[in-house]
Amino acid sequence: MTAHPDLAALDRLKTRIQGLRSKTMDNGCTEAEALLAAAKVAELLDRYDLSLTDVEIRDAECEQREYETYRKKRAPLDGCIGAIADFCDCRVWREKNQVREARYVFFGLRSDIEVAHYLTELIDNAVRSELGRYKISAGYRRFRHQDRHMANSSFALGMVASIADKLKAMKTERDAVNNSTGRDLVVLKASVVDAELQKLGLTLRTVRRGTRMVSPTAYEAGGGRGRVVGDQSRNSRDLSFTKAMQPLASGERADEMILPIRTLWYLLPPSGVTWP
Numbered sequence: 001m002t003a004h005p006d007l008a009a010l011d012r013l014k015t016r017i018q019g020l021r022s023k024t025m026d027n028g029c030t031e032a033e034a035l036l037a038a039a040k041v042a043e044l045l046d047r048y049d050l051s052l053t054d055v056e057i058r059d060a061e062c063e064q065r066e067y068e069t070y071r072k073k074r075a076p077l078d079g080c081i082g083a084i085a086d087f088c089d090c091r092v093w094r095e096k097n098q099v100r101e102a103r104y105v106f107f108g109l110r111s112d113i114e115v116a117h118y119l120t121e122l123i124d125n126a127v128r129s130e131l132g133r134y135k136i137s138a139g140y141r142r143f144r145h146q147d148r149h150m151a152n153s154s155f156a157l158g159m160v161a162s163i164a165d166k167l168k169a170m171k172t173e174r175d176a177v178n179n180s181t182g183r184d185l186v187v188l189k190a191s192v193v194d195a196e197l198q199k200l201g202l203t204l205r206t207v208r209r210g211t212r213m214v215s216p217t218a219y220e221a222g223g224g225r226g227r228v229v230g231d232q233s234r235n236s237r238d239l240s241f242t243k244a245m246q247p248l249a250s251g252e253r254a255d256e257m258i259l260p261i262r263t264l265w266y267l268l269p270p271s272g273v274t275w276p
Contacts (some may be wrong), residue, residue, distance in 0.1 A: 013048050013111055017041060017118050031159060031224065034126040035166055038119055042087070042174055045115050049185050050178070057109070057188055062196035065113040065212070067104045067120045068097065074158035075102065077124055080164035087167045088116040089189045091197055093204055107200075108193045123163055127156050134221060147215070154214035158222025 012241050020209025029037070049057075069075045078094075081104055085092035095136050097103050104120065106113040143151045175186055 013044055014114055016044050017114060027128060029122070029126050031126055031130060031163060033165065034122050035170075037122055038087070038167065039170060041115050041118065042170065044256065045111060046087070046178060048111055048173060049189075050181065050183075054183070054188060057185070060109050060192065061112060062108060062193055063110050065106045065117045067117055068105070069102045069104070072101055076127060076153065076160045077104070077158055079160040080123060080167065081120065082114055083167040084119050084165035085120065087171045089186060090113045090116050090195070091193060092116070093202075107197055109189060112189070123160065126163075130159060130222070131155055134218075137221075139217065139221060143215075143218075150213070151215050151218040153212075154216075154218035155222035157212070157214055158219035160222075161219075162223035169249075212276050227256055 052060075069077065081092055082093075085106060085108075088106075088108065090106050090112045092104055092106050094102055094104055106116045108116070133154060135152075140148070140151060178185055234256075
């Protein structure tokens with residue numbers, strides 16, 4: 001495929017992303033600030049896409065952009081990485097690097113993977129920042145020491161689930177607005193990306209992941225105070241619970257909740273041997 005014909009516009013988009021990064025990364029950010037940044041960068045991306053002709057989009061290069069997790073085990077980001085890729089009209093899979101650490105690989109048009117990488121970095125940073133604040137809260141101190149590892153992971157999982165839901169809602173609204181222009185850019189870009197992905201000859205498989213036990217108290221705190229974990233509609237559709245007790249100062253055990261199985265694309269090693 002030919003190089004993107006409007007490199008100047010692409011450079012301007014990348015410059016704006018860099019500006020947003022400097023404002024949101026230096027001192028950490030909240031979930032609300034991360035979502036505001038996501039809305040802003042989506043506005044920039046949509047404006048850029050609408051400036052292109054259909055021919056320019058069809059002739060645009062597809063590229064890969066990696067995001068290292070520096071973790072050998074599953075990360076909370078697994079819970080929203082698919083929503084990030086959908087938000088940016090690109091594809092994503094997870095693979096292992098040379099030292100067996102997991103990383104996400106975004107594949108798509110150059111502008112889309114730039115935004116996807118930025119949002120992943122932004123959300124990762126926001127989760128770490130918010131978890132740090134949660135750890136000094138009164139609610140966190142009510143957990144027994146041996147329960148705090150579960151509280152940490154539960155908070156992070158609740159936060160990424162909340163962000164994923166909001167990104168999906170924002171994406172639906174964006175698509176409706178963009179389609180009102182008479183051009184279905186999502187379908188056009190998907191056809192380009194999927195055709196180029198097929199040419200790579202990758203062996204991808206969808207992995208069903210096991211359930212995870214979490215604390216509803218910490219999970220709800222991660223998802224925001226306005227989020228009701230286990231409302232009737234969501235409980236019947238997604239979540240199953242085990243009965244336990246609220247985390248009290250007296251040392252009683254925290255509630256436990258089983259999260260639903262998640263799926264994620266994985267890249268198989270060249271030999272075809274499945275990683276553990």
